[in-house]
Amino acid sequence: MTDRRPTRRSVLKAAGGVTAALGLSGGSLLATTATASAAGDGFGLRIVDRNESDPRMKYYRFATDAIEWDPGVNVLLPDGYDSGRRYPVLYLFHGGGTDQDFITFDRLGIRQLTAGKPIIVVMPDGGHAGWYSNPVHSNTGPRDWETFHIQQLLPWIEANFRTFAEYDGRAVAGFSMGGFGALKYAAKYWGHFASVSSHSGPASLRRDNGLVVHWANVSSAALDLGGGSVYGVPFWDENRVTADNPVQRIESYRNKRVFLVAGTSPDPINWFDTANETQVLAGQREFRAALGRAGIHHEWHEEPGGHFVRPHLLAADIDGAIARLRKA
Template identity: 75%
Template sequence: MVKKSSVPGPPTPSRRRLLRIAGGATAATLLGGAGLLASATGAHAAQDGFGLRIVDRGEDDPRMKYYRFATDAIDWDPAVNVLLPDDYAGGRRYPVLYLLHGGGIGQDFISFDRAGIRQLTAGRPIIVVMPDGGPAGWYSDPVHSNAGPRDWETFHIAQLLPWIDANFRTHAEFDGRAVAGFSMGGFGALKYAARYHGHFASVSSHSGPASLRRDAGLVTHWANVSSAAAELAGGSVYGMPLWDEARVSADNPVEQVERYRGKRVFLVAGTSPSPVDWADWVTETQVLAGQREFRDRLNEAGIAHEQYEEPGGHVFRADVFSRDLDGVIARLRAA
């Protein structure tokens, strides 16, 4: 059993009561600067900057660092875990993997710590950044929110990414960054890699949807419904009842295939979700179909990629992630 991180969780648990089904293995997951340079040596505590003000921190663990921020982008204080390599104290710079959690109740910046990320990365020369993304934030700035700011895309890309580069010894360049995620986070990884083409050299989607419009836009509808219930107090990511069609197309991996050219692309989905678990079956069936559609588009465009189909349903496969991590490290600039 993996020991749970001792750092505190999000301070507003009431936001989670709105969504009854667990996000890691249910349909909810799919359908669910200045003054900072010295701290980047790792010899000093991390500093505020880039719109982020540190309101809580845990820096005693030699590998796992925890920070909670006040930010105008989110109206509660989101957190991040930053997992350093075993030999980070040696003074080298490292590539970075941004690892995005799934959606639903109980899914947050600690999710991958619960899943054994410390053991999975032991001895590997890479920094892993695991931020909050909301129970149904969909790694997006929503079209409309009734719950105050929930601009997760702004928080991750405009604020957290440069804050990490300023406070840790990273390779702050295209070939120094990867993005990956599970379920909703797998979609977020694909979205960020396309929308921010020059930011990430490798992208991995573990049971994450890759097509927003198939089956009458089932994933888009679920993003709207789940975000309205669990994140935005009746608002929506893409607009209801009418979608912001330009936003959907900009976020849709199968419509942005050329944005993956020159990147390492890794996809995995399950082929045998439980026939007696409706949520598992619907979720992974949709994920698999969408990833196959995306794979076909990549093949048509002549874009290299890895696509795997594994037994089981909508679960995080630690063994597959370990294999993926080897590929991430091989693609990125070495420490």
């Protein structure tokens, strides 16, 4: 643990996760394509915009049948990528809210946090309130974020960049709503990711009469789905909730690196901050207790403050993921 604390100016305060109101296999096949400049269409993705001029940060926007609008992705390459080596990949997911998108972690300083580190970081769009899910119902066209991330983007990355296309070559992490998405994908697609991290992300969907599920439905209806919902209203798709609920998928985290962060003292004046992190902290403690009972190793951090990304813990998390994954 470190005693450094971020200031309000040094962190991103985002509307994610429980905000406001509260495939592939894990085989050993290596990716085949070589350079960023060779990136092309495939896996249901058609590139409609790109910028590959930066030596490290590559930007792409896709047309896809999975999403009604064209989602973007930033792909951050390591220093020395052109040396020809292959690298492990960290998929890094943003939180919810109208100010959150694939650029979120670039605003947070991800280039500096990864300088000199041998890992590719993939940062895709996830919607204002997409919840890293295929919704039960949408009135605004397709919003199948789970399909986009797992069935399309992941294989596209491995076909266009020099990665280790295997279980030990992939990590997934996120903040808030994105932290939930990371926990969900790591369990639901257990053969894909050897490391999973949640920074202030909810880990328990059914606690407190399903508060997180209700918020996912309310926020997605308001921001993304035109009155539709992720899990169903007034009746949930119970099988879908169970499949997505980290505390009900405990065995899926065995033999993975698990890294959790939550704040212990949200701003008492800011109901938005308090509603978020109070629920996050309780859910992560429930999740950690279940992991402990199952004998599944995990690393956790509780620190003062509320619902924001703690850069020093994000940096420590990246180092831990690199240590767990296959070496470049």
